[in-house]
Each structure stands twice: as structure tokens, then as C-alpha cells.
Amino acid sequence: MTARANWRGTLRIGELDCPVALYTAVSTAERVAFHIINRATGHRVRRHYVDEATGEPVERDDQVKGYETEPGEYVILDADDIAEAVPDSDKILSVTAFVRSDEIDDLYMDRSYYLAAGTADARARHALVRDAMRARHVGALARTVLFRRVRTLLIQPEGDGLIATVLNTRDEIHPAQEAFADLPDLALDDDMIALAQQIIRSKSGHFDPTQFTDRYEAALGDLIRAKLAGRVPRAPPRRPAGQVIDLMAALRASAQSAPPARPASGHARRGKPQRRKAG
Template sequence: MTRRASWKGTLKFRTISCEVGLYSALSSTEKISFNIINRKTGHRVERQFVDSETGKPVERDDQIKGYALDNGDYITIEGDELAALMPENDKTITLKRFLPIEAVDTLYFDRPYHLAPVGEHDGETMAALARAMAADGMAAIGEAILFRRNRTLLIRAQGETLVATTLNFDYEVRSAKTAFKSIPDVKMDDEMLELAGHIISTKSGRFDPQAYTDRYNEALTELVQAKIAGKTLPKRKVEKRDNIVDLKEALRRSVAEGGKGARGGSRRKAG
């Protein structure tokens, strides 16, 4: 990899260790981004912090963090007090245990990173670890100090390389029971389940990330290019939707539409 590593350190498990670099697996270079502009002057607007009561600007040295109390007052916390809470960074990702890949709920997934070896010997160690994990269908739980915080990572094999995904902590993930406690118990008859199962079977396939596009970002790109060329985009047609309230009727129509599409395929007759 030619990109600059977000973090460099040691991947360690018992007596096995290798030097690795952590590279973000996400990219925003293809996304359209905007600046805030003064409509009257065309100049870029700069962000400035002001006192909520006086309206006067607050210099950086006078900005500190505050915890709001119920009465509206604040407990102030200085930067050196926060720095003292930071755990000591030993630049090590320590593998704590191995477990089946499917054992970790994907709700806890945060950000993915590529783990790349620093040296040739490190590459051999990582390749061996990746092969063994892939063969057994296992992943590893690791811990490290990353970006000034202690992090838990799920490390998985991807070919002969490793991918590390930071995990959200339990307090950061909403329980499904809490989020959906108001949903009533829905009863379905056999026909509804059969219709739903038929739709699923006819639409089954594999995940191809290139088949899914960011339509909003594509529309932004089209708009910006039209603005540069001095053109006006045509108004988009509003898609018509049937207001079908009955779920069973909606399932029946979906099955019927799927059947119409299937007739145009290249089915072979038996015999």
C-alpha cells in the first residue's frame, strides 16, 4: 500500500508478533463535498465559536469542555484533566481470543481497516495467521489504544491479508427490545408465509458491491457538472406507487410481477 498508515504498531498473540500498519478501508474521494459560501460576496464562510449569551467570539485558548447539569450550570473540565485519563499507548494490538466469525453481532461493527505488514517477515506471519483463521472460519478479538481511545477490534481474514473492524461498545448499541417494544405481535397465515418465501427464493443471489450505487452522490455530480456547463437539469419524474394497504394483496401482486419477468427468461423444458 502506498497510502499513509493511520496507525503503526505490533500485532501480538502470545509469543507471535509482527509489525503492522492500519489503513482505513473507507474512502470519501469520490464523494461530492461542498463549502459554505456567502451568497452576497461569493467568499467562503469560516466557522467561529461565539458565547451563547454575549454573542462575542471565543478564542481557542478560552474554549474548554463542560458537562451540563440539570439546573443549567456546567462543570468545566480542563484539557490536562482529560489527557490524564488517556490509557498508556504501547502501540500494540493484542489478540485476546479466537471465535467463530458469525459469533459477533454485526450491529457492533464500526469502521473497517486493512492490516498491512511492515516488513517481509511480517508478511509471512500475517499470511500464515490469515490462512489458519480462514481455514477454521474463525476471527480474533483484539484490543489496542487507537486514536487516543481504547478500542476493541474484530480481526478477520481476507485472502492472505487481515481486516480489522473497530467495534462499538455495548453502551453505544441500542437494544432491539428497547427500539421495537411498541411493535404489536403480528399473526400471519400459511398463505402469507408461502408468498413471502416464494418472493425470497426468486430474488436470492450474491452480494455484488458494484451493483449498488450512491444515487444521491451521482445526482450531485450530475448537478455540479450541469452548473459548470451552464445547463439546467430536467425535472425528475415522480415514481407512481400503488397505495396497497393489505399486505397479502401486496405479496400476491409481487409474486405475479415476478412471474411475468420469469417468462421472458431462457428456461429449458424438461426432457
Template sequence: MPRAIWSGSVSFGLVNVPVKLVTATSSKDVRFHQLHAPDHARIQQKRVCSADGEEVEYAEIVKGYDLGGGRYVVVEPEELASLDPEGTRSIDIEEFVDLADIDPLYFEHSYYLVPDERAAKPYALLVEAMQRTGKVALGRFVLRTKQYWATLRARDGVLVLATMLYADEIVAIEDLGVATTEQTAPSERELAMATQLVESLATEFDPTRYHDEYREKVLALVEAKAEGQVIAAPAEPAPAAPVVDLMAALEASLAAAKARGSGAGDGEAPKGRRKASA
């Protein structure tokens, strides 16, 4: 099991469930180091003063908040420490809501909450109650001196905690300047074709069908170069042609989707995919 990064309890009403917080995701990004081209030695980063170009010792560095116009407010570590939230070892559930009511934009990072050795029964009780009601818990907890707003939901018999973004961290749609459907006014025929295209591609969610093709190509490139192979530069991809006739593009897309569906057999939709409605 992954190493616990926090331990405490989930508190709802007068019930406390001892739990441990472990990571639920594992980044697979390919990371590179910066090297000196002639000898492949690692590049070191230095802290340099922008005023005189001299290297600065870590002990001489302070934190400053940018007020603009080259003005900063210097804040001491002790001043920040005095503002740290009280480091309680509890996730205090404040309310329960429907998962469908939470816009996915608010979700930040996900973790698993696993029961402490002594808490198997109350943990199972909370998980089962949340599964039966279909509710998601909202609460707050402190991790590494920062207070988080979080959701707890049941997934396959385990509690999943997701830290949440605050409302003022979400960019308002009104600020995007995107034209609304009322302004663009698609025709009923265009809307019917687009709806039929969506339905023809509808299927059950299966995340295993997707994988990071770019990462796989990068790792294959690294392995090939490590074996001494010479890699030819790929040709520049042709630019995509702009859509001129929207209806023609919809009709061609729908025909291609139907052709893929008919390839599964006599009237059978591909595995996991619904047949398109007529």
C-alpha cells in the same frame, strides 16, 4: 498503497507480527462549501459566547460536561491526559470467535492490517490459520489516545481490522416498541407467499451491482451548471399508495419477480440468481 495511520504488532500467544494500519474505505460523498450569495465568498465560522454575543478567542475556551439545567463540570486537558490509556504499539488478541456470532451492528470502522517488510512469513501464517479455522480474533489496541475494541478477520489473504461498538452503545430492540411476530400473527399463506418472494429474489452477493445514484446525479448537476446549462426543477413525486390488501400485494410482487426471471430464457434464471422454488 494508502498512508499508514498506525504501526505496531499483532500479538497472539508468544508470536508478534509487525503490521501497519491503513484505511480500507474511501468516502465519496459530495461536499459543498457555504458561500455568500451576492459575491460567492466563503463563509467563516466564528466562536461566539451565547451570554454576551462577543467573539471568543480559542485560548479562552474550555471543555465542559453538561449536567443539565445549565450546569457544567469543567475538565482541564491535563486531567483528561492523565486518563489516557497506555499507548502500547500492540494489538493484543484475547480470544477467537465465529464471525457468524457477531451481530453486524457492532462493527464501526474498517481498516486493513498490512505486514511490515520483515513480517511477511508470520503475517501469512496468521492469515492462513484464521482462514482455515474460520475464526475472527477479538482484541484491544490504542489509536490516538483512545482504546478500541476490535476484530481481526482474514479476507483474500489480508487481515481486516474493524473497530467495534461496545454493548451499551447498541440500542436495545426492546426499546423500539416494535410489535413481535407473535403479536401480529401473519397467516401461514401470507408467510408462504413472502418466503417464496424472498427466494425468487435470492442471488449471490455482488456489491458492484450497487452504486450511489444520488451522488452521480449531484455530480452531473454540478457539471451541467458549470457549463452554463439551466436546470429545470423536477416535478414532485406522487406519494406511494398505502398497502390495503397484503395478499394482493404479495401475489403481484411474486408475479413480477417471476416475469423478470422468465425473461432470461427458457427456464434459465438471470445470471447470479437462483430460480424461484415452486
């Protein structure tokens, strides 16, 4: 089945225009989905919106969005108000700068899409942009209205095409100090660090995405099949979490039990420069 584009527009770099189309690169559509069921009747339960004061159901046409200014007081916004407030999309993905990809912190990376040529006539221009960026080892920062919001995207060469990654805004990123403020300033023993490094070396390998599966989804599938077959599902073995009393003893035990490092799988990996991590 031919993939359906999420968005179509024009990639603009100076005076060069290239029709493009965004396609989903990551999907959760295959995940196990549940419905809410009435245990007593076996019937599906439906959700309805009700007025919190009267308890009466509110029909869809009477539902509007409201911003609470103080308890019980709202500014009402209907669909037309919101549509007028959102900047008009001219379907232009306008490049503002070319940057090294490793200048962008991983925290700013949100969802990625495949960015393909939007028409058959645009394929040569699309390839030109791809190969020029690859030769310069840069990505393009571009802005457009996407899904009713002004978004900044990082566009990078990927295989035969381009990847466009939506970037989070600065105000969406929480300062690291909020999470790490209570960490003590410790002077760690050199022997502990050496043992930790030994464990890391023993487990060193290469990223192979085929080795990463959703164990939760697999367990749910097994559970559903067991229920359908009338079997009692077998619980997987679990290792109880133990309390670490002696850190050095735990490190030594880990180092002794660590398996040898796995060889490279040879799986093709996405070649990107190492990005700077947040600190």
C-alpha cells in the same frame, strides 16, 4: 501513491510479536462536499464560536471542553486533562481470544481496516497468523488504544492479508425491544406467506458490490454539471408512494410483476460465515 498507515504497532499473540499497520479500508473522501455561501454576495460563509452571553468571538486558544453538571454549570477539561485521563498507548494490539466469527452479532461491527505487516521482516509472521486462523476458521479478539480510546478489534483473514474491524461496546448497542415493542403479534395467512416467498424466490441473486452505487452522489454530480453548463437540471422520474389498502392484492401484483431471478455474477465475494442476527 503509496497508502499511508492510520496506526502502527505490534500484534501480540502470547510470546509472538508481529509489527503491523492499519490502513483505511472504507473512505468517504470522494463524496461531494459543499461550502456554505452567502446568496447575496456569493462569498463563502465562515463559522465562528462566540460567547453565548457576551456575543464576542472566542479564539481557539480560549476554547476548552466542558461537561455540564447542571444548567449553566460545567466541569472544565483542557487538552492536558483529557490526555492524562486516556490510557497510555503502548502500541500493542494484544490478542485475548480466538472466536468463531459467526458468534459476533453484526450490530457490534463498526469500521474495518486492512491490517498489514508493518515491516518487511514481519511478513512471514503476518502470513503465519493469517494462515493459522484461516485453517481453524476463527478470528482473533484484540485490544489496544486506538484513536484515544480503548478498542476491541476482530481480526480475520482476508485474501492475502488480514481485516481488523473495530467492535462497538455493549453500552453502545440499544436493545432491540426498544424498536420492536409496539409490533403486534399477528397470525399471517398461509397464502400471504406463500406469495411473499414466491416474490423472494423471483428476486433471489448474489451479492455483487459493483451493482451498488451512491445514487445521491451521482444525482448531485449531474446537478452540478448542469448548473455549470447553464442547463436546467432534469428531475428524475419518481413513482409516488401509494397507500396499501389490500395486502393480499399488493402481494399478488408484486408476484406477477416480479422479474426472473438474476444469475450469479461470478464476482469474487468476501467469504465469511453467516453471522447471527440480533433478535
